[in-house]
């Protein structure tokens with residue numbers, strides 16, 4: 001990571017209101033991609049090179065170059081240093097490269113299969129159904145972001161670890177993440193520990209351990225949540241296989257089987273710290289990303305009643321032969337009919353991909369790349385970031401409505417499309433799945449969705465290091481959104497004296513004022529009103 005960049009990000013942010021709006025400074029803004037979208041790439045070209053005393057950083061927004069980077073895996077390895085902050089329980093599949101990554105990947109990838117997706121679907125539907133009953137009873141929900149995080153955490157906990165957590169609707173405070181059921185030997189619930197670690201992850205990384213134990217109350221609580229979460233993860237692993245524990249084939253089982261014990265002579269298995277490190281990354285990696293995406297999706301729908309109507313009609317049609325009680329919806333039968341929900345999810349991920357950059361670098365060699373008919377050399381040691389926001393906001397690929405929330409653009413049945421030819425590269429976005437089929441599956445519901453040109457849409461990254469939880473996340477988010485929107489509508493709740501337009505403007509600023517800690521997210525919850533249709 002470029003230390004100079006980190007420093008200037010903070011510096012620029014403080015001076016932001018007083019500085020002239022030069023592009024140079026914009027690149028060093030925190031979350032500059034979220035604020036500028038394609039603007040700088042439009043002005044300076046779709047590959048931007050930032051040279052600073054900290055090193056060379058290249059931001060790649062060119063589909064042509066991005067494809068080469070994904071294809072040449074060993075020429076553009078991952079910058080593992082970027083993930084230093086999620087290594088504190090132990091190395092894991094996200095923080096490693098090369099042979100070490102392969103050793104971890106061998107045990108962590110196989111549990112993500114259709115049997116687990118079925119559990120994800122059922123739990124997603126169940127959690128969302130409970131949440132909706134609470135929200136619609138109260139006619140509003142003050143903290144939808146917080147409740148969506150509870151839903152995601154509970155789905156992850158059951159699917160990966162076999163531990164069922166209820167959506168606790170009795171309490172209205174943040175302490176409601178299972179706080180009432182603190183098990184013996186603990187000072188905090190599992191849910192509270194996860195949330196506190198996630199919300200204070202930077203403090204955890206930069207604060208010395210002694211200060212976490214003896215510092216001010218807020219730091220002590222952060223230190224306590226770190227210790228508590230570590231303890232919960234250790235207990236999960238130690239108790240696996242004992243009477244009463246789940247015997248499902250899941251991530252936990254795979255990690256326990258891989259465990260070689262104390263770490264000496266790890267061979268092809270995983271040491272104790274690596275097992276805990278992986279348990280941690282899977283407890284949190286899918287949490288921020290799915291919670292954030294669900295939150296954006298609900299907000300975009302609240303701001304676009306016409307899209308809600310389109311989604312509602314499609315859900316009515318898709319579910320017309322299904323039971324009124326969503327807990328009876330079978331994964332194998334219902335998920336393939338959820339094309340419109342997936343359109344909403346894809347459009348949300350296009351507008352607000354949780355990871356704005358995919359960090360790669362050139363390691364110790366010059367790397368040639370073809371760019372606009374020329375061969376260019378990228379120097380050794382250069383951070384080469386695939387800038388997802390630039391790809392997703394490129395009007396040459398997505399059309400004039402690139403900044404709009406328009407899920408129908410993904411739907412093959414709709415006349416709204418994105419057929420565009422980039423005049424510079426000649427790359428054309430196809431309109432039918434037969435031109436560029438989905439690589440992993442052409443089965444329903446994906447076959448009803450338009451396919452963007454390869455490299456233009458990559459919220460889950462691509463190639464070898466693509467997200468292992470992609471299908472898990474898609475199934476979970478579909479289950480939650482289908483359950484919420486098949487019988488309800490939502491809008492931003494008006495405050496006293498406000499028109500709907502004024503309320504909607506608050507919703508829009510909550511989206512544009514998103515901030516990234518681990519991933520980009522809406523940080524200020526806006527009150528929503530849920531109404532039964």
Ligand code: HEM
Pocket residue numbers: 078093094095105156281282285286287289290293353354355358359458459460461464465466467468469470472473
């Ligand atoms: C909306 C949901 C999600 C998005 C957008 C997303 C996105 C991503 C991206 C872009 C990467 C690559 C990061 C990089 O190369 O630096 C990644 C990796 C990863 N994701 Fe996800 N993710 C999501 C959900 C999940 C879920 C649900 C899980 C697990 C339950 C998960 C587990 C992981 C892991 C373990 C990796 C590292 C894989 C490796 O390096 O081999 N993600 N994700």
